Structure formats: C-alpha cells, structure tokens
Amino acid sequence: MRSEASVLHLDLDAFYAAVEQRDKPSLRGKPVIVGGLGPRGVVSTASYEARTFGVRSAMRMAEARARCPHAAYLYPRFHAYRISSRRVMAVLRALSPLVEPLSLDEAFVDLTASQHTDLSVKGVERIARDLKAEVTQVTGGLTGSVGAGTSKFMAKVASDLRKPDGLVVIEPGTERELLAPMSVTTIPGVGPATADRLRRVGVHTVGELDRLGEAEIVAAVGQAAGRSLAQLARAQDDRPVVAERETKSVSVEDTFDHDIADPTTLTLIVERIAARVAERLTGERLSGRTVTVKIRLFDFTTHTRSTTLPGPTDDGRVITRLAKRLLTEVDTSAGVRLLGVGVSGLADWVQGDLFEEAEDGEERTEEPAKEPVEQPVAAHHWYPGNDVVHDTYGRGWVWGAGLGRVTIRFETAETGPGPVRTLHAADPDLAPYSPLT
Template structure:
C-alpha cells in the first residue's frame, strides 16, 4: 500500500543579523574623538529625542526614543551628534549586498537589522552557523563595524538569539533546545511584548517564558484577546512565519497618553512636537518613506478621532511631518472636554531593500 502521508515540513535555517549600536558606531568609526565616549545620535542638550546610543551611553541607561533631557540627567558627559542618515543608508546597502551573496530571502526590519533564510546553502558553507560567522566577518572587514547574529529554526528565536551575546556575538539555538531557551528568558524580551504588556503579565504572575508556557490558552485569551495565540506558540518556541523579501508595508509612528487632559493649544502642539520626534526617529531608523500622515486624537470621554492627509510624494523630513500633523490637530480644536492622547503616524510606506518576489527554500539539508 502506498504511503500517502504528507512529507514533513522543511526545517528552516534562519539568521537574524543586528548591527551593534549602528548609528552611534558609524559616528565613532568616522570620528576617532568619539571612540570610547558616551554618544547619542539625534536630539540635543536642549530638546529632542535620542535616535541611538553608543554602548558607553547605554551603561548609564540612555536608550533610543528617550527625551534628550532625560538622557542628559542620566549621563551628563553625553555627546550629542547630528544624525547622518544618508551615510547610514549607504552603509546599510553595503551590508545588504553581503547578505545577497548568500540568499535572496532577505527581510529587512530597518537599516540595521534583517532576517535571512539560508535553508538553501547557495555557497555550500555546510552550516547556518558558518554562514553567520562569514557574514559577520565580512561586515567587519568591509565596514569596520560589528554585528551580532542569532541562528535558529524560526524568526522568533533567531531574533531573541541575536540579542543574547551582544555586542559582536553569535548565538545558535537548534530545534531541540528552542523551547528550553525560550522558557528561561524574561517575557519582556519577547518581540511584541512592550512595557505595558510586560507589566500586565507581571501582575498575572508571568515573568519568564516558562510562566507563560504554563498558562493555558483559554487563560491567555481571557487576558490578551487576539494576541493570545501568538503568546501561546511563542512560549513553546513555535513560529511558522516565513522570511518575506516583500514585507507588507506598515505605518510607523508614536503616541502619548497624558497624565492630565489637555485643552491649551500651545501645550498640545508642544506635546505633538515630542511625539513627532519619537515617530520620526523610528521612520529614519527604518529607512522608510511614506506619503500619508495620520493624527490620532482621543478625547477625555475616550472618543477617538483619526484624521489623515496624503501627499503626491513622500514626506520629506521631520519638519514637514510635524507641520502636517499640526494642521490636522488645529482642524479639531478646540476640544472643550480636553484631550488625553495624541498620536502621529506615517503610512503608505516604501522601505529600502524591498523586493518584488519571494521564493521558497529548495532543500532541507543545511544544519544549524
């Protein structure tokens, strides 16, 4: 009798490459006076938001998207450097050219990180580990910068692994170790679990991956709704998402909920400026361009309003982004009961490195 059983699914070999403190490292590479010093790219001593921080600055708790004033309080010797996005994009293209020697399945997440599916061992390197090591060595030789990499059987674990031995590190998690690796991590490290969700989980007694794994799906659905299925699978090291070289475009933005409801126009515009700083830092980091600016406004009674404006060409810079947002805001004012939340996003996104086609892995013989 013929065996009609379906063949087992191909075990993917995924590498997540993440440049180490990319913007700040480029600045330290190009200016020897900055080497060994705490550096913040973006913002200034007076205002703005940190777009990136060197490892010397991170020791003091300085992080991206942090207001400059907060960063200064944490690190008084912090050196602020104006971002040079054209340089970062050029370096990013160098790095992606290296990736392209090993696979066509490249999914950029931003200028400084990407997923690679190397299931098809195009150059015959023998293992995914060997490919990751070679890529890291070539990045160092060609750009003078370091990269960390995670190697595993799916995207979720590969991304976690790339952060495991930073900076300038490599971490390989084979399939038989995936569930145990995830179980031992704090859930706040899981991709998609932000500070608010992490705090909610902690209140529910969920601190580690093991804690999350021990909660039944019904419990997670009751507390996290549609997000529950992702959490349930992630806690078990399961992620079936393919590396997509033509990732669908998404919006990029930021929002802020205020401690007290705001009615004053000047105060609202000041807050919108801070939100635009945070949002545009993410836009710049992603290497994205977009044509549509959307304002989100939530009144004190929790009624939410969104208003958008689309241009015939991409929004050129942060000033234009904020100007459009300000006009959309003014069109809604005054709001007598006050505003408790504002948000500003860019959509209609085109990203550097997007490709037109996606192909499937062709063999399953490459070990991790």
C-alpha cells in the first residue's frame, strides 16, 4: 500500500445537469433532469436541486416526473458534454501523465507521476485546490469534487464525502478509522441485497464488517464478492492508475450514482447509450465493424465483450441489438457502476444493408430500383434542450414543441436569462446550432 495520499479522484458535480444550468441561465438554481424523455426513458443526471426530491441517475423517467413534476426535463446534448470533458481531461493530463478516465466526468490521477514533490497531506490539498480552480475556469463555471488517498478506493470515498464542490484528502494511516462508522453501502458493490445479507449476520457498518473476518464474510455473501469486501473493509486496494490509450473508436459511457443490478433497467440504459453512439457515428459520417460493450462491476473490475460484423454500419438498430446481446454475456447480478457501448474498426463509408441482418432474422432481398420521388421538406424535430439559432432573435434553446409550433427561450451562458418566444416549427429562420469547440 502507498505511504502517501497520491491517488486523486475527480468527479464533476451533476455533470450533465450542471452543463445545462451553465448554458441555460434561467435554469440555474432550479431542478434539472437530463435523460430520455420517452415512455421508456431513464434519468442520466439530476441536478442537486432535483435530488432533494429523491430523483437520481438510472431512475425511470416516469418515476422522476412523479417525484419532481416541476423540474426542467431535457434531452442530453452530448456535444456540449464532450467539449467540457475534453477540457477537464486536458487539465488532468497536464498535472500527470497517469490519468485513468472512468467516464466523461470522472477520472483517477496518479500524482507520483507528476512534477510535484510535496505529496504530504497539505501539499496534496494545495494541488487539489489549484486543480478545482482550473477546472472551474476552463469549463466556464463547473465544479468538481476531489478526493485523495492511498488507493483508488480511498480516493473515491474521499471525493464522495463533501459533495458538491468538495475537497478531502485522507491522511495515510487513518483509513480504517475513517471507514469504521460508515455504512457498509459505502463499499462498492454493497447494494440493497448485499446489505440485507450482511444485516442478517449483524453487520451494518464497515467497522463491523472489518471485525467479521473474511471467512464469515464469504459465508454471508459468496466467494467472489466476499474476498473483495473483506479487503476493502480493511482499506486494502493496490490497483494501479492505468492510463487508457486513445483508440480509434466512437464510444459512450455512463457511470451511475448507485450500482444497478436490475436487468430491465440495464437493458434500457444500453439501448439509450447505443442510440447515442449511432447518433455520433452518423453526425461524424463514420461507420464501424466492431461493437463493444464495457461493463464495470461493483468492485471496479471491468469486463468487455465484442462482436464484429462483416461490414461497417452506423445503423442504431444493429448496434443496439448487438449491444443488448453482449450485455447478457456478463453476470451483472451483483451490481454495475458503469456501462459503455463503443464501435471501432471505423470507416468513412457505410456498406448499407449488404451484410446486415434483418430485424426478424430473415435474409434481406434486393428490391427493384424505383424512380426517385421528390419528397416535401419536413420541419426539424425539436426536442427540449436542443440548441438553436434564429436569424432575428439569435441563439437559444428549445423549451417545448408540439402541434406544429416550437417554444424557444433565447438565452446563452453569456447573456443571462432571456425572453421566451413561440414560433412555427418550420420557421425558415430557425435552425439547429452546434458549437465546434
């Protein structure tokens, strides 16, 4: 184990919702919920204002609406999240070459590879304060919670202690004392089912789990989970920070506030993530042959499953079908903390349907060519949260749409709260807006 608190964990606070509040001044200080807005949608992120009503990530959107009906419900804007994430990761890599991203908004940093020589508790606190200030500066106001400790586990525990905008450095040698009064659910992988099993043997806190002994823990929760829990209860975690190499792929990952074991919920999340990957592929005019699912379990072990098509695709139906199948190849019953879907083997062209399977499993047949028919130009589909620009009124975002009309609040992060106007959905002066940097 390390003798210095040299592992740092940064977790951007309510990241997606915070980006929305930053870019939409009228939503600052109000409940904001980002996710799929359809009948099968799930919450990606809830602002802290929404969390006071019990809304959390991976919750069914219908339940979120019941708990917090007055919140702003927005579709995700991944281009905006990726821009902020890239800026933050650049700051982290300037601090140390050993950066292990866990998702767009979360990463471990190994400070022993940095140029800083003072890794005392006070020295690490200074590093963390400077880091937090720089993150806020490069993102235009976002905050992050930073924790540091002698291991990944303790750094993650530290970053969770004072959310949001927290900073905690755990002094080496105090780990077990700090963990002892905490609920066993502090340990990754101890969800409701595991906590119930431990309660049956009289264990409610990490200290009680520590005193129980590995053999008794294994008897209560099983061999695989038991050994891991016994080690973490003693603050034993020697996993290194591993810098992930950039790969030529398009991928999307989500990390959850709570470990998820429900297979239906996991399937819904994979469907949503796969759709986002397909959207990015289409937007970047790319396609790929290999679909990969990344699953990080409760104990931070990571599993990947891949399958390769005969030819490249950007079809969301194909990517979703394969991703759902790959998900079933990993035992997720103990809880999942991160899910990701990626497409690699990229090409700047699409083979079309030549190699793809039909939805019903039957082989496709080629139809005779038809004379092209001129189609009427359809109005854009406007979704709540979409960025738009109008020739007369300038930039804004979609408040709501329906019955051939779209309501826009014309404001940006720089302008402050702006006016609301309702326009015809096919207004020729209204267009989607996407920042390039």
